[in-house]
Amino acid sequence: MKKTIRAVLAVLLCLTLLFTVSGTSTFADDGEVKPIEPEGKTPFRISVSMNGDSQTQRGFCWYTAEDCDSVVEITDASGSAVNAQCEASSFEWEGYYAHKVTVSGLSAGETYQYRVGDGETFSDYGTFVTDDGDSSFSFIEIADVQATPLENFLKAALTVDAAFETLPEAEFIVNCGDFTNDSTNEEWNCYDTAFGKINQSTTTVPVAGNHDGFGVEHWFNNMFNLDTSESVQVNDGVNYSFDYGNAHIAVLNTNDMMCMTLAQMQWLKNDMNSTSKDWKIAFMHKSPYTLGKDGKWPDALYLGKSLTKVFDMCDVDLVMSGHDHMYLRTKPLTNNRVDEKNGVTYVLSGTAGTKRYEIREFLAGFYLNTGFIDALTIQKNGYANYWNGEDWNSTKDTNIGGCFNTVTVDGGTLTVKSYIRCDETGEVNEIDSFSVTKETGKNKATFSGDNTTSEFEYYLSLVPSFLCLTVYAFGEWLPKFLIDLPYILYVVITQDTF
Numbered sequence: 001m002k003k004t005i006r007a008v009l010a011v012l013l014c015l016t017l018l019f020t021v022s023g024t025s026t027f028a029d030d031g032e033v034k035p036i037e038p039e040g041k042t043p044f045r046i047s048v049s050m051n052g053d054s055q056t057q058r059g060f061c062w063y064t065a066e067d068c069d070s071v072v073e074i075t076d077a078s079g080s081a082v083n084a085q086c087e088a089s090s091f092e093w094e095g096y097y098a099h100k101v102t103v104s105g106l107s108a109g110e111t112y113q114y115r116v117g118d119g120e121t122f123s124d125y126g127t128f129v130t131d132d133g134d135s136s137f138s139f140i141e142i143a144d145v146q147a148t149p150l151e152n153f154l155k156a157a158l159t160v161d162a163a164f165e166t167l168p169e170a171e172f173i174v175n176c177g178d179f180t181n182d183s184t185n186e187e188w189n190c191y192d193t194a195f196g197k198i199n200q201s202t203t204t205v206p207v208a209g210n211h212d213g214f215g216v217e218h219w220f221n222n223m224f225n226l227d228t229s230e231s232v233q234v235n236d237g238v239n240y241s242f243d244y245g246n247a248h249i250a251v252l253n254t255n256d257m258m259c260m261t262l263a264q265m266q267w268l269k270n271d272m273n274s275t276s277k278d279w280k281i282a283f284m285h286k287s288p289y290t291l292g293k294d295g296k297w298p299d300a301l302y303l304g305k306s307l308t309k310v311f312d313m314c315d316v317d318l319v320m321s322g323h324d325h326m327y328l329r330t331k332p333l334t335n336n337r338v339d340e341k342n343g344v345t346y347v348l349s350g351t352a353g354t355k356r357y358e359i360r361e362f363l364a365g366f367y368l369n370t371g372f373i374d375a376l377t378i379q380k381n382g383y384a385n386y387w388n389g390e391d392w393n394s395t396k397d398t399n400i401g402g403c404f405n406t407v408t409v410d411g412g413t414l415t416v417k418s419y420i421r422c423d424e425t426g427e428v429n430e431i432d433s434f435s436v437t438k439e440t441g442k443n444k445a446t447f448s449g450d451n452t453t454s455e456f457e458y459y460l461s462l463v464p465s466f467l468c469l470t471v472y473a474f475g476e477w478l479p480k481f482l483i484d485l486p487y488i489l490y491v492v493i494t495q496d497t498f
């Protein structure tokens with residue numbers, strides 16, 4: 001009953017904020033939305049991130065054009081001020097001032113309102129809920145907004161609005177990376193213009209994409225306030241984990257040395273072995289199982305030879321990723337074989353944005369065993385669910401749109417539903433749904449103790465990590481690529497896709 005009341009309160013607050021918060025975007029005389037123009041001490045790019053204990057802590061991050069103090073004011077559902085502990089810091093980044101405040105001492109299962117500012121100038125009110133610790137919760141997952149002009153950010157935001165309308169009780173949103181295309185001030189301001197209200201209405205679990213951190217160092221870590229205490233490095237992304245309900249959730253950084261160092265894999269192994277939670281879920285940007293354009297490159301494919309072994313070893317249930325801008329769900333896999341009983345299910349999220357990829361036919365059966373695929377939806381040329389093996393490009397108009405996924409955990413049942421919001425009509429269509437069930441209370445923690453990686457240990461791990469990747473790239477991937485090259489060239493010439 002308490003949970004229902006809390007859910008209703010949270011939904012009402014979220015909807016109120018979504019429709020009433022004025023946001024920071026500006027409108028031209030013709031009603032056209034213009035990118036925000038940061039000025040003075042007015043906060044912008046506001047986000048609330050999962051940071052440490054999901055029942056009692058949150059990480060706030062925002063920016064101002066002028067240097068000023070960092071203050072978060074929080075009230076509970078009754079409107080009473082909350083006296084939480086705040087740890088604040090600020091620093092200059094790319095011409096603006098970033099503010100990070102980590103709040104602890106919150107109560108489990110509460111709906112909070114907050115505003116950020118310097119003590120005099122404040123943002124509009126936002127809201128978030130804390131984990132009540134029981135085994136029933138739900139969240140939204142998206143990936144690959146990767147927009148450049150404001151117009152495409154706004155279209156992607158319509159998809160995410162549709163996600164919250166579909167699952168208003170969602171307690172947080174996971175973004176599997178590639179927030180922008182080039183990580184510039186201009187793009188992040190467009191992202192904020194389109195997503196500001198959404199970001200202020202929930203808790204975000206951000207995942208570093210290659211466009212957020214690879215070659216644009218520090219952007220990701222400077223845009224969110226995350227628990228970096230166990231991150232193997234924080235230059236081009238962050239790896240972290242947290243408990244939510246009866247699940248343990250790990251967020252990986254696939255920018256780490258092109259894809260994944262041995263240090264991060266060791267961290268993941270220890271991290272997943274340190275929990276006795278019923279469900280083990282991982283989020284990362286690059287996907288080892290894909291039929292998109294990146295499915296031919298050694299970085300993501302290497303994950304299928306290395307990282308997936310850790311998932312197998314640690315009895316991970318679900319891995320969600322992005323990067324290849326199409327929807328693909330595998331059958332449960334163990335050691336790259338179908339294992340319906342104990343395998344790991346991999347979901348490659350379709351893109352929430354407008355940049356969508358076709359199937360690369362030369363990958364099917366050669367780079368990816370098509371027997372692994374349980375569901376597939378291409379957002380560019382259509383096709384719903386698993387295809388007949390011949391027709392790759394039969395268009396289904398309702399599939400031409402932005403994709404989002406909902407995940408619901410209810411005790412021993414985990415359900416993922418995937419949807420596309422049709423560009424043309426705005427109609428939301430379910431494209432896939434699956435459930436996993438298990439007996440709860442069976443997982444045992446087998447690791448305890450320190451799971452941090454010193455800088456020295458990290459750099460030491462780069463040598464064997466690089467050797468492993470090199471051996472794979474030249475010993476396994478390159479010969480395969482050369483054998484497939486004539487077919488690849490044929491497809492390039494006849495279909496103009498690579």
Ligand SMILES: [Fe+2]
Pocket residue numbers: 178209210211285322323324
């Ligand atoms: Fe990507």
